[in-house]
Amino acid sequence: MDEQLRHELGRQGIFVTTLEELYNWGRKNSLWPLGFGLACCAIEMIATSMARFDLARFGAEVFRPSPRQADLMIVAGTVTKKMAPQVVRLYNQMAEPKYVIAMGACAISGGPFKQGYNVLKGIDRYLPVDVHIPGCPPRPEALLDAFMALQQKIAQQSLTGEHRPRHLRADVPGEFPVPVFGAHDLQPPSNPQVWSAPQMRRGEGA
Amino acid sequence: MTSEQGPYLFLTLLGVAALLFALTPLALAWLWARVFSPAKPGLDKNSIYECGLESKGDAWVPFRSEYYLYAIIFLVLDVETLFLMPFAVSFSGLSTGAVLAMLVFLLLLVEGLVWAWGKGVLNWK
Numbered sequence: 001m002d003e004q005l006r007h008e009l010g011r012q013g014i015f016v017t018t019l020e021e022l023y024n025w026g027r028k029n030s031l032w033p034l035g036f037g038l039a040c041c042a043i044e045m046i047a048t049s050m051a052r053f054d055l056a057r058f059g060a061e062v063f064r065p066s067p068r069q070a071d072l073m074i075v076a077g078t079v080t081k082k083m084a085p086q087v088v089r090l091y092n093q094m095a096e097p098k099y100v101i102a103m104g105a106c107a108i109s110g111g112p113f114k115q116g117y118n119v120l121k122g123i124d125r126y127l128p129v130d131v132h133i134p135g136c137p138p139r140p141e142a143l144l145d146a147f148m149a150l151q152q153k154i155a156q157q158s159l160t161g162e163h164r165p166r167h168l169r170a171d172v173p174g175e176f177p178v179p180v181f182g183a184h185d186l187q188p189p190s191n192p193q194v195w196s197a198p199q200m201r202r203g204e205g206a
Numbered sequence: 207m208t209s210e211q212g213p214y215l216f217l218t219l220l221g222v223a224a225l226l227f228a229l230t231p232l233a234l235a236w237l238w239a240r241v242f243s244p245a246k247p248g249l250d251k252n253s254i255y256e257c258g259l260e261s262k263g264d265a266w267v268p269f270r271s272e273y274y275l276y277a278i279i280f281l282v283l284d285v286e287t288l289f290l291m292p293f294a295v296s297f298s299g300l301s302t303g304a305v306l307a308m309l310v311f312l313l314l315l316v317e318g319l320v321w322a323w324g325k326g327v328l329n330w331k
């Protein structure tokens with residue numbers, strides 16, 4: 001539908017929408033996060049859900065204690081290698097459609113503990129992260145910003161066609177391989193489906 | 207609505223409407239899932255435990271039936287507190303009959319405690 005015509009109709013008090021938009025509107029305003037925190041970022045996440053920052057404005061205040069009822073995973077904090085299998089398994093247990101926000105420097109890269117032998121260098125090695133938030137820890141405003149970015153992402157997802165999201169495609173599996181906590185490292189060290197090591201190319205300008 | 211159609215016609219219509227009101231959203235949701243959102247069961251997703259750890263053993267473990275004793279003692283002390291509080295508050299204004307009834311009630315509860323004591327439930331081993 002022509003955007004101009006739609007705007008004009010809207011000014012006349014006629015609301016026009018599509019099934020797809022209605023569906024996405026409902027989904028983006030009822031994201032239910034999984035209630036779990038891994039480290040200090042979780043405190044900021046809790047603060048975000050409280051009255052001062054009020055995550056409820058975005059329909060996401062219902063932190064679920066069970067992955068069966070949640071569709072958003074906020075990885076808030078340092079993911080140790082011992083914890084990573086559990087995080088991936090929880091993600092697998094969540095119902096589709098599901099999204100991941102990697103909150104804070106640790107969750108996106110290992111952060112200040114990146115050199116640690118026991119720290120996973122970013123949860124995006126195993127899970128398809130939708131929004132990364134930098135910061136140590138990010139302030140609640142940053143989490144809200146990530147929420148809004150995720151909402152925009154959901155609003156733009158198409159219901160049919162080649163580029164429809166994963167949860168609408170029967171051929172794409174909803175589970176990701178759970179790494180095994182081995183003697184020296186997680187096995188495998190990353191999931192090549194979702195992550196590949198960034199290629200350094202020398203001689204090219206930044 | 208005329209009476210020859212039966213007095214229950216209205217109720218039937220209302221019942222059908224209520225049923226449709228309840229079932230239509232469910233049917234729509236089911237249809238939506240059938241058309242758009244494919245089910246994706248998996249080993250992790252179908253597992254029974256939800257804390258991220260793998261479940262071990264069977265969920266059908268035997269449960270000690272002797273815990274009924276703790277339930278009974280709890281009930282004795284709990285009900286005692288529940289009724290003793292208002293009893294104590296309005297003690298001065300009660301008639302002799304009411305006090306007697308309350309004492310009989312207390313006696314019943316104390317009997318339960320004595321029974322548990324005699325059975326050796328209160329011994330901490």
